[in-house]
Amino acid sequence: MTFFMIRPLIFIWLAHFLVDFMIGIWAMYKTLAHLDLFLAGTISAAGAFFGEGMQIFFGPLSDRGWRKQLICLGILFTAANTFLAYSTNYWILLLIYSITCVGSGAFHPAATSLAGTLTPHRKAMIIAIFASGGALGLASSQIIYTYFHSVLHGATAILILPAILLVLTSFYGLHGIQSFTPIHSAHEVNLKALFRMFKNRNLRLLYIAQVCNQTLFWATIFLLPDTLICKGYNAWICHGGGHLFLILGGAVMMIPAGYISDRYSPKRVILWATVAAMIAFYIFLLYPTFDNITFVALIFLLGAFFATVNSVLIAFGHLLVPESPGMVSAFLMGMAWCISEGLGQGGGGLMTRFFNEHAPVYALSILGIFFIIGIMATLWLPDLEKNEIKGQLN
Secondary structure, eight states: OOHHHHHHHHHHHHHHHHHHHHHHHHHHHHHHTTOOHHHHHHHHHHHHHHHGGGHHHHHHHHHTTOHHHHHHHHHHHHGGGGGGGGOOOHHHHHHHHHHHHHHHHHHHHHHHHHHHTSOSSOHHHHHHHHHHHHHHHHHHHHHHHHHHHHHTTTOGGGGGHHHHHHHHTHHHHTTTOOOOOOSSOTTTSSHHHHHGGGGSHHHHHHHHHHHHHHHHHHHHHHHHHHHHHHHTOOHHIIIIIHHHHHHHHHHHHHHHHHHHHHHSOHHHHHHHHHHHHHHHHHHHHHSSOOOHHHHHHHHHHHHHHHHHHHHHHHHHHHHHOTTOHHHHHIIIIIHHHHHHHIIIIIHHHHHGGGOSSSHHHHHHHHHTHHHHHHHHHHHTSOOOOHHHHHHHHO
16 A cells, blocks of 8 residues: 555544444443443434434545545534533433434444555455544543543543544645546435445345344443443443443454455354454353453453454445445445344344343343344344455456
8 A cells, every 4th residue: 555545544543432422431431420221222323323424425425526526424423422421411412312313314324435445455454443443432432531520520621632633634634535426426325325235245244243233232332331330340341441441352363364365255254253353242242241351352352253254344334245335334324233233222222121130131131132133133134255346346
């Protein structure tokens, strides 16, 4: 890669770090503010469905040459979460979180498609590098936010400054990036074309597998602080430490997963990572309490398996439909996330209403059914090596 390719990759890596940092704040804030889990989950579901669902519109805009603008808009909008601590009114919290989700919906398809077109080779590797930035931002979000929330007594608006600074440097960071011209005409790149992707059997199966994986991922993030408190872990683990190692596992595994996906069958990688995640998930839930070292290792592995499935699924989709990377990103990210975040966080919050004790643990245990559905969808995917996929595209 040349310097002119490395520079925008570094910029979108930093932007992804910051965007996902802002997204991760909500799950910790609802615990710090002692919000009702059902109402907090409802806010998560509504905000995610509206905001992340906007990727349906932002994906085509990205393919029409609006990537830079969408990336900057996404950075600023996601920073709305820095104002959560200034209100406990559920309607205001819904508004703030919805703005953050719209920012996420604007940023992710544009930045992901940009990452996927920086080089014609090693797409999975480049996307994995880009994704690792988001994982590190999400990983550090809760523990950093908890620190600033405590030290500043809730005056967390100062955390918006890095977002403003990054947008101001976007002219340099994205300088030289040309607008992408899709193979299809502008009239074909629309909402109807996006929904036509459901007619593609393999994309449809990838979508189902992605919804299942991300439902479990977001349910775990949302209920993890409360689950850890329920199990009696140390305060630093409950207030961001457990979340840190969950997401760090994903960040560490993303690049190796991209490399493996470039060399071997994506189906095999997705299948075995899903099975491994299910095993780690239920060991964590069913065993009362681990010592700190064992817990950190287990939650680290769980995060690694979740992230592996996510990055390989998206890369597989780009290989299947290389002419519309923004549309594929919107389909496997926006359309999947708006459903999975609602199911994971909203469904998890709802299920806590049915239990008096250990409610977060039981809620997560029930949601584990999505592992089985995801495995079934993956088994129906074609078992193709990368060179075979290329042959089918010609």
